[in-house]
Amino acid sequence: MLAVLVLHAVAALLAPFLVRGLGNRALYLLALVPGGTFVWALLHRAPMSETYPWVPHLGMDLALHLGTLSWLMLLVVSGIGAVVLVYCVRYFDRGDESLGRFAGVFLGFATAMTGLVVSDDLLLLYVFWELTTVFSYLLIGHKGQQAAGRRAAMQALVVTTAGGLAMLVGFVMLGHGAGTYRWSEIAAGPLPEGSAVAAVLILAGALSKSAIWPFSFWLPAAMAAPTPASAYLHAASMVKAGVFLLGLMGPLLAQAAPWRPVAVVAGVVTLLLGGWAAMRQNDIKLLLAYGTVSQLGLLTVAFGAAGRTAALAGAALLLAHALFKAALFLVVGIIDRRAGTRDLRELSGLARRTPVLAAIAGLAVASMAGVPPLAGFVGKESLFAAFEHGGTTDRLVLIALVAGSALTVAYGLRFLWGAFAVKPGVPEVAWKKPGRAFVAPAGLLSVAGLAAGLGASWLDRVLTPYGEMFGGEGEHLALWHGFGLPLLLSAAVLAIGGIVFATQLHGRPWPRQRIPQAESVYMRLMSAVDRAAVEVTGATQRGSLPFSLGIILVVLVILGSSTLLLGGVNWPAGIRLWDTPLQLVVGVAVVASALVAARSRRRLTAMILVGVCGYGIAVLFVLHGAPDLALTQFLVETVTIVMFVLVLRRLPIRFSARPLRGSRMIRNVLAVATGLVTSAMAYVAVGGRTATPISADFAEPAVSYGGGHNIVNVALVDIRAWDTMGEISVLVVAATGVASLIFRRSGALQRRRAEQGTQPARTGSWMRAADNPEARRQSIILQVVARLLFHTIVLFSLYLLFSGHNAPGGGFAGGLVAGLALTTRYLAGGRRELNAAAPVDAGLLLGAGLLVAVGTGAVAMVAGGQVLQSALLDFHLPVVGHLHFATSAFFDVGVYLIVVALVLEILRSLGAELDRQHDAATREEKRALEKQKEPVG
Amino acid sequence: MTPNLVYIVVIGVLFAAGVSMVLERSLTRVLMGMILLGNGVNLLILLGGKAGTPPIVGLGPDEEMADPLPQIMILTAIVITLGMTAFLLALAYRSWAMSGHDEVQDDVEDRRIMQLAERDQGSGIDDVDHGVNR
Structure with missing residues (x-):
């Protein structure tokens, strides 16, 4: 299973490059990954477990588990993922630049979703859960130029993340109570103490993810995403994550008191409200979106009821919904692309133009409506059966389910009518015939819904282990249960739905529903947060540097003085x-x-x-x-x-x-x-030092382990080597920053390179200055002295570098001395003299220094030690004699090079380039003056 | 350890002088203030360890050796200051070349937010819908 995850992640990373290289066809290749996963899952039946150590200190493992429900979800996620990817090849225009990004994010989402369904560790599950949220955010905001898209993406992100955080708290409570975060272990044991709160929190996460009332508003807004993403994320997979969690945890958490009532009530309300809202939509994509909300409500009822038959029905419905809803979205995508509109008031006559597409949509809608022998019928009938024999509550739920299903039939018909029917008074829309490869994915999913319905007995066999987790007796999934209440209800649903649709078609528009959504609360909350942020920022960030610094210092003074005066500080007895x-x-x-x-x-x-x-x-x-x-x-x-x-x-x-x-x-x-x-703080702090400092023991290891007598320098390249590494990195950054601030144009940098290339020919004339035109302006004596001293100073700097382990010196001091040698040359002879003294690019030197320093650290690691660990080397060289040194000396060489490069960069930028800019400005002025004089003369 | 009066006075003065320079707007002056402050901080750290002979093994008895730990920390700080000085100087020069002075101006974005706060408005980013429009 880990291999599957890794494969997905690799595909996600490669996707943009593949798309760039191969064009849209690359998606066929990428579809192999989820497609292969689908085949793999079909061949390997649950249950399966794998564990890999991850963060052992936290007791966190990569624990993966594939139960029956996860197996079903894995099939849905991978199968539909592959189909939608194939569909995308035609959905996106050839050469669409955003496709690379889309493909990468899409596969990234597939990775996270796969991880979500197979994780056993609750914290791991949470990580994947939030990753799906993030990828969903990126996909909804795919058209980042549109404000509506950005707002929808943000809304989905905020709502689902808030729910996710609540869920995390629930997970932690649950895991803490049970003593393990492994769900397979928690599920095996009794319900931990105080799980009621945890159950409610987890429900909040699950319901918000699945767009259940009162959180359902984000899903219709999320339709700003490209249609393939809507089909995959917001119909087939991500919104199912919440329902999946209900199904996964139901067997245990339904024992907590609030679980069933909260889930069932929220589900019923969502079922009805979603169906109601779908009847009002004119955009067929939005119609489907509200339909999804409604169907998710149905699934929530099924899993939330947490009974054997209901859960089994829920699993079947989950599969059925994924198939028909994804198919319908794909159909909408085709219509949108080929007819140029999704408004059912403008669409007319498509059934005649494209009967195949209409048939595909018809089959999918039939499954949604629960027409035998399709998958939707199998699931829905079992669900009716689950509530058939209960008390008053079950009766009420059953009535609501019938009403909701009737609405489903009605809006399903409305969809078909809206998309395909000939409407009187509406001109037929322009239609470009879609290719077979564009239509086939939708057809495949629709037919799969039929196949799943016909194979109900097989479905029953593979899903029964999941139903058995709830205990008790229960119905089976089957096409034919015999005459009974469920069959009667199924027929009634179809009839009522048909009548509702027919009356609505010729009557007044569908009335609004006035049940409050959490959306207005969300809007007010976000607006309040924004206002508060503006007030707080406006009050504290005055934009003035002195003001901000002043605030910090005032705090320092107040805190410091009050601690000193009131904090019971021990003032030292005396003072030297x-x-x-x-x-x-x-x-x-x-x-x-x-x-x-x-x-x-x-x-x-x-x-x-x-x-x-x-x-x-x-x-x-x-x-x-x-x-x-x-x-x-x-x-x-x-x-x-x-x-x-x-x-x-x-x-x-x-x-x-x-x-x-x-x-x-x-x-x-x-x-x-x-x-x-x-x-005062210094006074008190020094008096407070009573313990023996840790550095009292530095002396011995400095010699025996660090190989040097100078404790300070040995420590710098040994126990504090990481700090020194950070420090030289800062120097590199500073040097680069200086250069980029001064060399304003890239042309200036190129000229600098060229200038360095044209240093005076090396004819053994290191004391000559006559070929340097600038030299005439400067003192010859100074130049000669500078040249005479230069090599001596450099030699001295090398001495400091290598003696630093035992005497004062080291890489920093050595580098600075060498830098000063360069400075002398520059001050005496200007920029040509500097280039003659250091005919290298400072950037090159910086890189070399960093390479040497990092290389030393890396070699230590390769040699089996820790990064930057030093070792003592002893060997004998002919002529030179016996050598004894620590490998950290190489590290010091890197430091030396970087410091030299920093000074060189400073001289080149603040010195030479400023000279040149000044000269150029002067010349410019002179020329301007001459020009002014010319007309007069 | 008994505190050393000279150090304490020098630290206080370096801080005071540094702060008074840092609170101004000219970038070169701010930079000089930072250098003075940095020197003060280095001295403060140094004060934490005892004085003595240089921490080089074999130079004298180990007991009389100065505490090497503060020295190790300060050495890093000194060199970082060099890098920072170079960068800020380049920044000051650039500022002067571009705008004719090296003063740190008020942040424009901060100003805008202050004005919004005064007018009791939101940030106006389009990700938040202020009027509930349905």
Whole structure:
């Protein structure tokens, strides 16, 4: 069974490509999957079970079970799925671009539906249940350009998902009570305590899925879907899911008090209301949709009554309904496509034009009406028999069933009349003859309804195991039960239905029904939710960044200070002034520059002061005993300053207009408050540290396991390797983002590639600058010094990279140093000099770095360890000598490459490209000026 | 552990200065504020571990070694800040090139929703039908 599911899923994924490659015919190929499933199911009779471990921690397995009812549903789902797919080949125009998507979603739905009927685990069932909802949403909204389609899709989604959530709660209560989520195990045991609530919740899910009153409004709206989807989802399979659940759980849950009354009453009401509404419709597709609602009500009565005969009748009716209703929808699809209308006031004379189609529809309607010897008759008669001998309640239900069935006959006739009859005063519609392949699927389904009726004894034999689950004695499914009340009722139904139709045909229009639907409640609810969302969003999202940040900070201040003051915090006993007096000196510098930076209105001043702050922090790191931090901070601060200068040289000197005095006051108050609260929190937090830190034990494993003495760097590429991986990914993203923000046009990127290709010829002249026209503008001395230093700095960066395991350094520091080497070259000689120093594309370097880092992790996994696990390698090389290093060094190489690439990308974008844009703008201006002068001169 | 006054004062000032800059609209200024805030946060994390000799095995007795864990975390933070700075600078430049300033404007969509709220209207998306039309 798992293989079937996987096959469906694969087909769904391949569908768009197949359709693109093969056109509409690809659907024949795809239909093989559900078709094959159908054959497989026919050959393998229930029951069957399969279990695969899935999430063992949660005790969740892929538990699949095929009972008799699921087997029947599987036949319906796969068989009709295959037929409808074949039908779609002709339904969609050749070259219709949306067909690929449709086919994919359709098969995705088939996967979910198949999964739904075969799952044994309730949670698994729920997952598939919601998946069918989602796919249904996508299919209803297939024509996403139309507002009505979108609204219908949303409505179906909201209603069925809400029901589904209620059902999930019911499942959890049930599973919790029984101690297992495996339905086959729950069903075998007694009813768990408190199942009444669970039963009601599950009913809510099932009834909303099957469009039972009061949730029935979504189904007619869902007719916005393409007709094949309506035939499959909203007639044959998905709407049956709710009824199926009733049938599946009925044997156990009917013991809960509310089950029977709720299901039967809702079913009866739906049966009557649906039939009533169908009489009013002029769109033959909507007529069928209301008919489906009505028939689902009938099925709900059958399964909800949870008796042996009724359930058996329900199973037969389920099959019959799937066959005739799918056939009718397919017929409607053909009429819609070939006549161009579905309005029965415009359709006229089709019976004469296409007698085959009319015969197919007639056969299907006969099955729906319960004419012997069709499948619908077999089911309906057994259902009448089930309520034949009961008390007053059963009598009432029986009367309702007869009334509902009579309505069914009436609207069935109305459908036939509406679609095919010659109407006086209406011109015959234009008709394009449909091909055989278009009509055949509908015919097949119609004839199948006849075959199922004639094979009633076979049907009885295969379905009896399901009926027996309800216990007790019961009737059999058969074509001939002898003369009795059921036969009489069947005849009466046909007669009454015929009379109703005939009187309605010549009388006034069918009156409206005024029983409230949940639709207006739904509309009001959705409207209220929307209004509330607008109010809340409008009140909280003011759209102003300072305002939003201010709110966050105010919360921080209030929460922080109230916790500190009222939360019973242990304030530390004492305070040290400093560890060394040098800290005070640096601290004063940092404080002073931060304060002045905050007040400065000039960009450059503020930036330099922020830089001073950063260097000060680096010194504090040194004093604290954190050389790696200090090194990295120094380097980062330097690169930051370079970046700022590169950008700020193009921006105005001063910050733009200051905020008003009042708001400045508020900002300052908030700033001071935040500072005070943070200080206080720092004070308390440090005092609160009493336990031995976890890092006390880092030293030994760093050497023995990580293969390095520098704990910080070993940890970065070992226990925190995943974080480092995330971090370098951020760097890659940032570098790409910078490039895409600055290189505005794709042409600019191409030019950049070309420029990199035209670096000066390598004639051993690495000190020459004469061939560089830009060079004349720059200081030759600086350039020569930069070139002299370049290789030394790069070498030093490599030293930092490889010594990082035992001494301060590592991939980050090394990469930054190499980046600074490039920066020197750029600052001294401009963009040509930069291209000469680094004749590679930064993107390439980024990719290479990521590849090395990920590759190291992957190799560890292939070698049998965990991802990114490091190992120690010892080997002897001639000349070099004995080598001892950890594999994490390779990871560090990846980090190094990415950091170099980031700096290179920054220089190329914020440096070289900005230069070029500036030059171009200047040239443009000059040219404009000259042009202005020309006419004068 | 006994708190260190210099650290605590420096943290407070960095936060205050950072916040006052972040609350403005010029993107470069916001960015500088973020950098100051970031430095403050790094120092706050550092404060959580004890000071001592560099955490390099063999440099001194293990007992006097500074706590390496906060350092490991801060190192990551410093480098991420570099990436963020580069990106925001590019953004500021782009904003300046496109619109002549680098100010963060009010969100247009948020404004629209505020106006809807003032007029007591719904969002007007067509998936919701406001009038019950049957």
